[in-house]
Structure formats: structure tokens, C-alpha cells
Amino acid sequence: MSCRELEADVVDLARGAQMSAAAQARLAAHLEQCAGCAARVARERQLTRALKAVADSTPASSRAAAIEEQLLAAFAARPATTSLRAQASRPIFAAPAAWRGLAAAAVLMLAVAVWQGTARWRVAEDVRPPSTQAAASPAVSTPAALPAGTPAPDRAGAPIRVPAERTPSPGAPRSARARRTPGPRAVPATDDEVLQFVTLPTAIGLPALESGRIVRVDVPTAMLAAYGFEVAPDSRSGMVEADVLVGQDGQPRAIRFVSLDSDSRRRQ
């Protein structure tokens, strides 16, 4: 056995890999002759023992029981609700208005591309289950992992509602509030409307949402009309803020528009 051969296998040796009797004999003979390799093997074995000690001393979760209880509550609630994927599989736009949703989705996709090039989007918010504060709450929920319609905490702990059937249509226009617009704003919305996520048509057929981020993006106000929102004619040159739920594959799944009220509440 040469030093080079030993080096290739030294980690396996130190981790107790099985060796044939012949290989063991060659190893022993080499280590007797080569102090450097003997020291190398000794160091790796020390490291293996130390890492074993690290593994053995790893603390257990003190919240396992609480987490289990919360998960079981979520498990029990599971059949009664629907997932984002289930929403996406339903036709959410009436046929005459389908082009509007598709056009808006294209705009949003374009916005994503623009942002990736210009870093225009702001700090992302991971979609995840409640963290430590969840111990006080029996419900566990997240837009990424739980069915739609279930409250999920945003960064400030306020619920993010992911509606099952909140779909804009030309017959029932939504409102959005323009920001960064010197002129008159679009029709103000109530918080309930503003904080609703709406599934994007482009989410249809995408893989199930495993996890995601909520990313703030500016959308041209003029494009909101194409999405079924009511926009004042003199506000069409402005921008409106929106949160886009981006899945694990980077594809946008849902959007909610942000009002000044909800934004200020988040900062509190």
C-alpha cells in the first residue's frame, strides 16, 4: 500500500469500514513503516470519535410533544379543507374572462423576470409553519404546507388568508390601492380584500406547493384592470404593491395586493 492509496481511503478506514484480511495486513505493514500515515490515520480516528461524541450529546427537542399535538390538530383538519393545488386544478376564471387572468399572469411573470435582473423585489418572506410562538396556538398552518383557507402567520404574526374561491372576475371587480403615485389613488380596499391571496392561472398544472416565499413586488397599476381590478383612470400610471407567493420551483402561485393600512400594521 502506498501513501496515496491510504489517503484515498483514510476516511473510510477511520470510520470503521470493513476491510478484507489481506487489506488489513497491507495497511498494518504500511503504517509500521510510515509515521506520517500512522499519524494521519490516528487523527482521523480521533475526529471520528469526537464527531460521535457530538452526535451523542445532541440535545433532544423539548417541544416534541407540543409539535406533535399541533401537527395532529392540523392532520385532523386536513380533510375539511382544500389545498392550493386543488384550487389550481379548478377552473378559476370564467371563460370570457380567461384572457384577463392569463394576461395578468404574464405581467407578473415579466415582473419576476425584471426583478431578477434589477433586484427590485424586496425582502422575501419564507412561507413556513409557525415557529416558537406556535406553542401557544393549537393550530398549525402555512400556505405552503396547509390547505387553503387556513390562517397562517405572516412576519408580524397576522394571519395570511389563502382563500379557496377568492377569484377576481369582471362582474365583481376588486380594488387595489396604488402606491408611489403622486396623483389620485385607485379605489381603496378593505383589509379583508387586500390580504386575500388569489391563485394565479399559471399555477395550474404546476407541481404541488412544498414550500415557498412571499415576495413583495411592484405591479404597474395599469395592469390591474387586466386582472379584474377596478382602477381609477388617473391612477393607471402608478405602481401598486403586491405579495407574490413563489413556490419551491421559483414559479409564482398566488398573489395578494397590499394596502397602506396592512403595510403599516405589519410594521407595528
Next chain:
Amino acid sequence: MNTSYREDMAAAPLTDRVPDDELLTRVAAGDAPAFTELFRRRQPDVFRFAVHMTGSIATAEDVVQEVFLIVMRDGARYESGRATVASWLCGIARNCVRQRLDRDRRLTSVDVANDDCEPGSEAGGPMDPLAGLLRAERIDTLRRAVQTLPVTYREALVLCDLQELSYRDAAEVLGCPVGTVRSRLHRAREMLTARLWASSRSPVPCVMTKGAIP
């Protein structure tokens, strides 16, 4: 609290003979006791992986929660012939951890220790930082040093040396060939040793993270 949880586990109906993949099938069918059993059986593995990767117990608990939420939703997507359930769960945990690490990257103190420090040739000598690694404070030093490794290498080391997965199972979790796992592990251990040496020579500890394991 750990003790009471374990007592609760002992009092629960025993389903130890049911294989993990069968439990997962039942979970997909809406069987709550199967979910409970799977959680109790595999939660420690997921938690340990996450805590070694993140250095934070609170974050690791979040990851556990996230992983099992995904299990309850996507349990049917598990392919039994491809990987063990434990590996599959570690793979999910890995994705969750990576997302969190990506998000928190700006806040993480990155070790700037010189990875090219030579470990020297006198194993067990008076200056050898490995010599006393079995002492408690040295174990903490080593734990922190693990968390300063680049994620790619940390994953290999945590899975193989701390979780004691086989190369094959680790390769399934990481989605790479077995040879890649071996080479990453080899490199991870080299880097770890170098950082410990750098730390032992520096008046300021080279291994610093924001992780907090008491």
C-alpha cells in the same frame, strides 16, 4: 419534559412492527395514529439533522414541524424502492434547512479561518486540537466548527458522521452519486480539522456562528 414525552410514547399503542413505508401509506390514507407513530419514530432523526445543520434548536423545531406538514400532505409521493423513509424525510428536511440558510445567509457569521492550515504531523501531541476533543468544551467547539462548514460539505458530514447514514442513503438524500458523497465527506473532514487547528492557534476563536445550542 423529555422524560414525560418519552413516558407518553411508552403509553401509546405500540406499532413498532409496522415498517416506516407502511406507516407512510397509512398516513396518506388519513390514518392519524400512523402519523403519530411515524412522527414519534422519525422526529428525532429530523430534529438532529436540522439542529446540526442550523445550530439552532428553535429553528430545528420549526424544520421538524415543516417536514411533517409536508409528510401529511405529500406522503403518497414517497417511492419505497428509491430510499428509506428516514432518508426521504432527511431529504425534505434538507430542502427546508437550505431555504432557511439561504434566507438567513446575510445574518450568519461566516468563518474566515484559513482552510489551508496544516494540521501538523504529531497526532495527539500537546498542540493537537484533536487530542482533547472528547472533553465537553472541545465537543462544543467541534459542534460550532461543523456549523461553519459550507453547506454542501456540512450536509455530507452531518449525514454520514453525525446521523451515521450509509453513503448510499446519504447519496439519496443529497441527490448525488455515492462517490460525490465520499469526496465531500473527505473534504469536510479536512476543512473541519483545519479550522480546529486555526482556532487553536488564534487568540480569537475562528469558529463562530449565530447558532445557539445550550
